[in-house]
Amino acid sequence: VEAPNSRLTDNGLYRISFTSALDPIAINELHSWTLHVETADGQPVDDALITVDGGMPGHGHGLPTQPQVTQNLGNGNYLLEGVRFQMPGAWVMRFDVAADGQSDGVTFELALQ
C-alpha cells in the first residue's frame, strides 16, 4: 500500500512525494510544501520543471491561490510555495513533471477537515 503522500506518476516514470510544512494541513492557512521527485528506480531528479494545478472536483472550482515551485533544493527536492485550501472536503493536487525530455504527472487526493 502506498503512503497517501507518495505516488508513482500516471505512466510510471517518476515517483513524487510531498511533505507539508503545515501538518496536519488546516484550512485557510497559506503554507508551503516540499516536493520530492525521483525516477521509478529511486534516483533523485534534479532538473525537473514542475507545474501545479488542483481544486475541488466535486465543487467544480480550482485552487484559491497559484502555488508555484520557487526553489530547487537539490537532491530531487523542490520548494512549493503559496498553498492554501479554503474549505473542508475533497481536494486534488496535480503535479506535472518534465525532465530529460520526458514528462509525466500524478494527482494526489486530500480529504480536509
Add this chain to the structure above:
Amino acid sequence: MTRGRWIVLALLVVAAGLAVAAFWPRAPQWTAEERAAIAGLWIGNLPPLPADPSNRVADDPAAAALGHRLFFDTRFSANGEVACATCHLPEKDFQDGLALGEGVGVANRRTMPLAGTAYSPWLFWDGRADSQWAQALGPLENPVEHGGNRTYFAHLISELYREEYEAVFGPLPDLSHLPRLAGPVDDPAVQAAWEAMTPADQEAVNRVFANMGKAIAAYERHLNPGPARFDAYAQALIGGDARAMREALTLDEVAGLRLFIGEANCIQCHNGPLLTNNDFHNTGVPAVADLPEDTGRAAGAQLVLADPFNCVGPYSDADASQCAELRFMLAEGEQLVRQYKPPSLRNVGDRDPFMHAGQFITLGEVLIHYNVAPAAPAGESELEPLGLSQEEMMQIIAFLRALSGPIHAETKWLQAPE
C-alpha cells in the same frame, strides 16, 4: 397507606418518569466529525492577531491613538461631515445598516463591518486592498465617500495632528509649496494639480497618506469579535458539559447549527472562528439594476496588483518575501468573475441588509437564495439547490442569530476619542 397502595404509587412514579423520558427533548448527539467542525468555529480557536509586516506601527499604541482620532474626524472629507465612523458606526458593529454606504455621495457597495479584519489577507468585498492600512486609504479619495485627496489630507495632518504624527512617523515633509487640493482622483483640476507636482513631492505626500492608513489600521487592530451564545455552546460541547450546552442554545438553534455544518454546506465558505474563509466566491447574488457593472474579484485582483500601497509597493514596510499572499494570489480566470468575499457571520443577525450591495433585506431572503441557488448574473454560481424545508431555513436563521456578541475591545476604542 397500605403496602398495595405504595406499590401502585411507585408504579405511577415510574410510568410518569418513562413518559417524561419519551417526550423530553433529547440532548443532541454529535459525531466526531461534527464536533471537530463545531470546534473549528469556536472563538476560543481564534489564533493570536497576525503580525502585519507591511505596517511597522501596527502595534504602536501612539499610532493607534492617532488612528482613533483620524477615524472619527469629519474634517478629513470634502464637505467636512464625513469620517470613517460615519459609515463604520461603533454602535452598529462598525457598519451602517444601509444597502449602499453614504458619504458625500452614495457608494456602489454595502459598508463592511470591521471587527476581525486584521485576520483577513484581503479587504473590501472584492479584495482590492491587501492590508487594513491600504484599505483605509480607498474611501478617503473615493469621490462618493470622503471625497478628498491626498495632498489636502497631508496639509490637514500638518495643521491638525503635526505633533502626534511626528511622534510616530518622524518629521513631516515641507508641504508649504504644494497645492491645497491635489491627488490622482476623478476631479480633473485636482488630478492636473497632482500631475504638475514633482515625483519627489508626490512621493512625500504619498508617504504621509500611507502613514495615515497605517495609524488607522493600528486602531482597527483593536476591534475584534467577542464570544456569542454559540461560543458558550461550543465550549460546553468541547468540555462535555451537557447542562451548559442546553443553557447556551435552544433546540432550534442546535438544529440550525447541525444544518449549517452539514446539509446546508454553509461551512464551506463560512468556516473558521470568524465564520469566513476570507476567500472569494460567486454565489449568484443578483446584480443591482442601477449600479455600474460589477465583476467582483475579477476586477479586485487586478486593482490590488496595481495598488502602489500594496504589500510589495514602496510604502510597505515588508520585504517582498513577507508578501506571500500577493505573490501567490490567483490573479486571473473565469472563476473570479462576480466572486465576493464572504463576510464574517459574527453579528450577522444584527446586520441587515445583506450581500455586497444590500440585495437582501432579511435573513429569510438570504436563506431562500441559498436554497434555490439561482444562476449568477455573470460567471458561475458555486451554489447547488439545497432542498431545505421552511422549518430548516428557520432553524438556520435561529442559529445565525446566536452568533451575536459584543466587540472585544477596550471601551475607549468603541467611542469617539475625548
